[in-house]
Each structure stands twice: as C-alpha cells, then as structure tokens.
Amino acid sequence: MKIALLGYGKMGQMIERMAMQRGHDIVLKITVNNLDDLTKENLSKADVAIDFSTPDAVINNIYKCFEVNLPIVVGTTGWYGELQNIKNDCLASNNTLLYGSNFSVGVNLFFHLNKFLARLMNKYPEYDVQVEEIHHTQKLDAPSGTAMTIAEGIIDQLERKNEWVNELIGSQELEVVKNDQLLIESHRIENVPGTHSVLYSSEVDDIEIKHTAHNRAGFALGAVIAAEWLQNKQGFYNIADVFNFKLID
Ligand SMILES: NC(=O)C1=CN([C@@H]2O[C@H](COP(=O)(O)OP(=O)(O)OC[C@H]3O[C@@H](n4cnc5c(N)ncnc54)[C@H](O)[C@@H]3O)[C@@H](O)[C@H]2O)C=CC1
Ligand SMILES: O=C(O)C1=N[C@H](C(=O)O)C[C@H](O)C1
Secondary structure (H helix, E strand, O other): OEEEEEOOOHHHHHHHHHHHHOOOEEEEEEOOOOHHHOOHHHHOOOOEEEEOOOOOOHHHHHHHHHHOOOOEEEOOOOOHHHHHHHHHHHHHOOOEEEEOOOOOHHHHHHHHHHHHHHHHHHHOOOOEEEEEEEEOOOOOOOOOHHHHHHHHHHHHHOOOOOEEEEEEEOEOOOOOOOOOEEEEEEEEOOOOOOEEEEEEEOOOOEEEEEEEOOOOHHHHHHHHHHHHHHOOOOEEEEHHHHHOOOOOO
C-alpha cells in the first residue's frame, strides 16, 4: 500500500517504521511545518491516509481525504464531539473512515474485559468504580480517548452509572461526584506512553484491572493492520470491527 501520514510526530514516525517492515511505502508525510503539501494532488498518490496529528487538525485532514475519496485511518483523539457529524458526512459522500481511541491489541482485549466485569458488577452494588489514566505531559487532551471508551463501556453495561466526569489532577478539583457519575482521573507524568486502570472498591476489598503500554509499538502496529484491513472496504468503522471479539456485544 501507498500510505500518506497526516502527522509525523511520535506516532507517525513509529507507524512509518512498522509500515515499511510490512512492505508498504510512505508517499506523503505532513507535519505542522509543511501544511502546504496537503494537496489533492499529493493525497491522490496514496491508497490510504493514517492520521495521528492533533485534535485541532484532524477534522480538516478528514475532509481533505473525503474530497479525493481517500480512505483514512484516524488514531488522533480529542475530536469525538464531532463523531456523529463526520460519520454522517462520510456515509453521505460514500467515503471510508476507520477510527479508534486505541489501536493496540492489548487495550482492545482490555475494553472487552472491562465490559464483561462491568456487567458482572450489576449484582454487586457494594462496589463503586472509577477509571484512572496516566499519560506523558505533552498530551493535549484529557481524558484520554481510551479512558472515554473504557468509561462508555462501563456506562453501557453497569446500570448504576449514567455519565462520566473528568478530573485532571493538578488543575481544578471536582467539587462533587454524584453516585450515578463515573469519575475518570487523569494524571500527566513525564514519558508515560499510556496506562489505564479500572478500580472497583468496596468496604472489604478492591478489584483492579490495568493496562500498561511499555512503548508505542502496539498502537503503531494496530494502525497499520487497520489500514490493511480497510483496503477494498467502504463505510465508517471502528477498530473494534478489526479485532471483532465476540464474548460480549
Ligand atoms: N489511537 C491510538 O492508538 C493512539 C492515539 N494517539 C493520538 O494520536 C495523536 C498524535 O499523537 P503523537 O504522535 O504522540 O503526537 P505528536 O505531538 O508527537 O505528533 C503530532 C504531529 O501532528 C503534526 N501536526 C500538527 N498540525 C498538523 C496538521 N494540521 N496536519 C497534519 N499534521 C499536523 C505535528 O507537526 C506532529 O508531527 C494524539 O491525538 C494522540 O492522543 C496516540 C497514540 C495511540
Ligand atoms: O496521546 C497519547 O499518547 C495516547 N493517546 C491515546 C488516547 O488518548 O487514549 C492512546 C494512548 O493511550 C496514547
């Protein structure tokens, strides 16, 4: 495949290495320093675009790909308020987009385990639950997209939680967290690639599930696999469609 990389920072560079190892060619690399190269002509040279840019840049990048009917894999987080509009526009214009808050197989297994545990916990109201995420200090969005997916999985399965609220530790503290709200605590610590935990706590014990990324290789490999999977498909997809685990809906 010929790949256009929209965003060539920590993730874009790692995706380039993974893609080349799997026999693909990188035909375009866009950073904040060469935005003039993001032209229809240059995009048309690619079979697929992979976007790991910034929350401010990603929407424009998606529409640039739609203009030339170039399938796009979106790893960038922090834009999900626009998800429904983008989905409508993608489908209405017969375009192709696959997105995911986290492309690693480990986190996608974790998403599944999280939903399964949340469903079990309906019978055990003595446990309260919260989500914690830790990322490097350059991260622009909070909570992480992964933590949002985890929280949505819990809210979907656990009847006593209806919405999530976020507290970025070190900024303004939340005053109250209501019983039906699920707290996501965000921590920013130098050089942490991404750690997510779900903690159920009762008077007598705790149950915790945790995913720790040791580096960014799992995210990058998942993004390339997603781009390969997208070849010859049309429509709007999530990374869950690629892994397609079946234990729970
Ligand atoms: N879905 C997943 O599995 C993962 C998602 N991410 C997300 O990917 C995004 C990028 O992460 P990093 O590579 O760590 O960030 P980074 O800050 O290292 O790189 C961002 C890149 O985007 C470029 N950029 C800025 N404006 C742009 C524009 N208008 N068009 C194209 N490129 C532009 C920057 O020049 C830079 O090359 C973040 O939103 C992060 O949350 C990160 C890791 C895994
Ligand atoms: O910004 C990051 O680095 C990461 N972002 C994604 C997120 O917001 O969940 C995925 C991963 O945790 C790394």
